[in-house]
Amino acid sequence: MxxxxxxxxxxxxxxxxxxxxxxxxxxxxxxxxxxxxxxxxxxxxxxxxxxxxxxxxMSDAHVHLVGNANSYVDMVAGTESHIALNGLAEAKNMLHRGFTAVRDMAGDTGSIKSVIDRGLFEGPRIYPSQAAISQTGGHGDFGFVYESPTALGGNQSRAEEIGFMRVADGPDRVLAAVREQLKKGASQIKVMVGGGAASMYDPLYTVQYTDPELRAAVHAAADYGTYVATHVYNVTGIRRAVDAGVKSIEHGHLADEETIALLAEKDVWLSMQPFALGDHHYPDPDRAGKDREICTGTDNVYTWARRHGVKTAWGTDLLLEPQLAPRQSEMAARLGDHYSNVEALRMLTSGNAELFRLAGERDPYRQAxxxxxxxxxxxxxxxxxxxxxxxxxxxxxxxxxxxxxxxxxxxxxxxx
The missing domain is CATH 2.30.40.10 (Urease, subunit C, domain 1)
Known part of the structure; x- marks a missing residue:
């Protein structure tokens, strides 16, 4: 051609x-x-x-193919084939928006990736994390309060059953959870280290996972030649993750300037999203309030990241609202609110690709x-x-x- x-x-x-x-x-x-x-x-x-x-x-460093393609009702009540096929359809949509590679940051995407890689269906290159790993009561614990946690003998939540999340407490179970995702084909590992808007039990200020638990995850990933990326917004969680050897901070919107400067000093990536009000909708005032607080940090963190030369990747993190999936393209253009056009285009192309290559031998597309x-x-x-x-x-x-x-x-x- x-x-x-x-x-x-x-x-x-x-x-x-x-x-x-x-x-x-x-x-x-x-x-x-x-x-x-x-x-x-x-x-x-x-x-x-x-x-x-x-x-x-272009590439998107923070997608949830199955989470983006399915509503809350789909995820709770749909069959696993229904959830996966919606994810496959959304993969095609992403490719037709110009995204030829994505890093999936929670979800069972191994089969979707296989179908695409074999040329049987259109879609981007997928760097899967498989299930995101969370402590009990953390950002990835979607069990209900009346259910006993798995650490105390309870059953898995629906999010665990469909391979979207894995709840693991203590270094030994964290080791097993990381190795489980690698066994399922993860190219990098996603760990929840702080509160979030989509979850029900954890305010944004919470710090999740102890130092030994985080170091266990980093060690297990490093043994497979790859790295850990962490969901976290607050300063304490970011610093704990950096100290443990995490290579990518996902979000970081509530950081202060000193913590952003630390990322540059330690050569840690900031995988950021240009969040604005309206990108997500929540049915209760608590989670809606958390979303508003997160969005207030977007401008400051981008400003500090540019000032200190932090390696910054771009992603979207759209979730559970399939009708908003096309906003991925709008959020790419929104980078121009924070960077020059050439800086934004670099981030959308060669910059994100540099982050993806941290997967090393786990990089499924390392041949070129x-x-x-x-x-x-x-x-x-x-x-x-x-x-x-x-x-x-x-x-x-x-x-x-x-x-x-x-x-x-x-x-x-x-x-x-």
């Missing part, structure tokens, strides 16, 4: 290059400022870009790079009708502005 007459954003450079891009199989065979000739011995699909911008496929337009990289590409370096808002309407989407060297959309 040959893209001609395109302006190229390579995933890093602040300016566009004009040239041709040749794809051979699943990878990019060459990027040239001179016209690339066709091989007469091989059939070649030629796409004339008409001076549009060719850029790497993604998030860049470069020789040898995976052929995951978007042809944009317009220049996102000038107008990041183009990404908010992928149906209109993404003319061609290629993933793994295969055209999944072409409206030219």
């Amino acid at each position: 040959l893209f001609r007459n395109v302006r190229i954003f390579d995933g890093d450079s602040p300016s566009l290059a004009t040239g041709d891009v040749l794809i051979d199989g699943a990878t990019i065979a060459g990027v040239s400022s001179n016209p690339v000739g066709e091989d007469p011995s091989r059939e070649t699909v030629v796409i004339d870009g008409g001076n549009r911008v060719l850029m790497p496929g 790079e993604f998030g860049v337009v470069a020789e040898g990289a995976w052929a995951d590409l978007l042809l944009v009708d317009g220049n996102p370096l000038d107008d990041l808002g183009l990404l908010a309407d992928p149906g209109k502005h993404l003319s061609v989407i290629v993933k793994n060297g295969v055209v999944v959309k072409n409206i030219l």
Whole structure:
């Protein structure tokens, strides 16, 4: 496949290059400022870009495929096949929004990933965490108060039964929970280290998991060559996670500037979401209040992260409201409220990809790079009708502005 007459954003450079891009199989065979000739011995699909911008496929560092695709009622009352098939359908939707890779941060996505990787259904590359790991009464404990916790002999909650969460207390059970997710194909591990808006029992100030429990998780993940990412908003939880060796802080909206500076000092990633009121809706005033508090921290944390040079990834964390799933594209464009357009585009492409590669030998796509337009990289590409370096808002309407989407060297959309 040959893209001609395109302006190229390579995933890093602040300016566009004009040239041709040749794809051979699943990878990019060459990027040239001179016209690339066709091989007469091989059939070649030629796409004339008409001076549009060719850029790497985007990635989302914090999705919940099954959580995003299913409502609360689906998750509680639906069969596991119903939940999984909704997740598979949403994976296709994400790809058609231009997201060619995602890091799934809680949910049983192994089968969805397998179907996509075998080319049987359209969807992005998936970096699965499998079940997120939580203490009793923590952010991932969705058992009801009248039920005994598993640590005291009770049954698993529905969230555990469907592989969305795993409740584990004490270093030994945390070790087992981490190893269970790795056994199921996790490329990285997700641990809950503080309170959250979606959960019922844990105020945002709570700190979850003791030092020995957290270190057990980090040790078990490191033995498999990968890392731990932690859900946490508050200062104490972030600092405890960093001390334990965690490599990625998910959220962090209630941090102070000194703690954000610490992330830069310790080379820890901040996997942030540009949350605003309306991204999530909660039926009770307690959780709605927690959501409002989280959103107040967005501007400050982005400002401090830029000031101190923190490695920052971008994600969405949309959950349990399938009708809001297209907001993923709006939230990508919203990065322009906090960063320059080129900084935002780097984060959406090569920046997120750098975080994903922390999975090391657990990286399921380590044979080539993604998030860049470069020789040898995976052929995951978007042809944009317009220049996102000038107008990041183009990404908010992928149906209109993404003319061609290629993933793994295969055209999944072409409206030219």
